Amino acid sequence: MALEALKERETLAALSARFEVHANQILQWKQEFLANSELVFAGSAEKEENVNLEALYAKIGQLEMERDFLKKSLKKGGL
Secondary structure, X not given: OHHHHHHOOOOHHHHHHHHOOOHHHHHHHHHHHHHHHHHHHHHHHHHHHHHXXXXXXXXXXXXXXXXXXXXXXXXXXXX
């Protein structure tokens, strides 16, 4: 209902009659939605960032191991 109010295709009075809810209640829900809407997107961004960090740390570890292997091989004259 808050989304319908945000679209502003209908007046609050029309929405109130359609959903059988007082116009003040719709207005309150709309204001709460606007105040908290950033929380919907904040959670997904944090999860995506954590996944990317884990992948990056794994890649760093792999590259360090390869580097160490190549250093040892060069010291021994293998490459």
